[in-house]
Amino acid sequence: MGCRSKHEQEKLLRFQLDAEGRVRHVSRPADSFGGRSVYLCPDRACLRAVLxxxxxxxxxxKYAKIVVRLNELQARRLARAFRHVPVD
Structure with missing residues (x-):
């Protein structure tokens, strides 16, 4: 979570890491393609913190993490998912 706050999972934006190491937005459960997931709250402050x-x-x-350094394309994809989030 970018802002490190807690929310109900269904209210969060979900992103997955695919087999090629790309970060992808999952807008519906049917769009899931496998891989690790991370959730961000739909708040622009959260996006700013991540970026x-x-x-x-x-x-x-429980003991291992995968840390993905965002490149420019991944940062744009992340920001694109927030396009429809109301401005705070």
Whole structure:
């Protein structure tokens, strides 16, 4: 979570890490393609926090994490998912 707050899962934006290491937005459960997931609250401050850090952390297991450093394309995809979120 970018802002590190807690919300109900169905109110969050879901992103998955695919087999090629790309971060993809999952808008519906049917769009899921397997892989690790991370959830962000639909708040632009959350997006700003993630973009400022430049990383997303996908939990692989209780003890292991996958840290993805966002490149420019991944950052744009992330921002695109927030397009329909009301401005705070």
């Amino acid at each position: 400022k850090r430049g990383v997303l952390v996908f939990r692989h297991s």
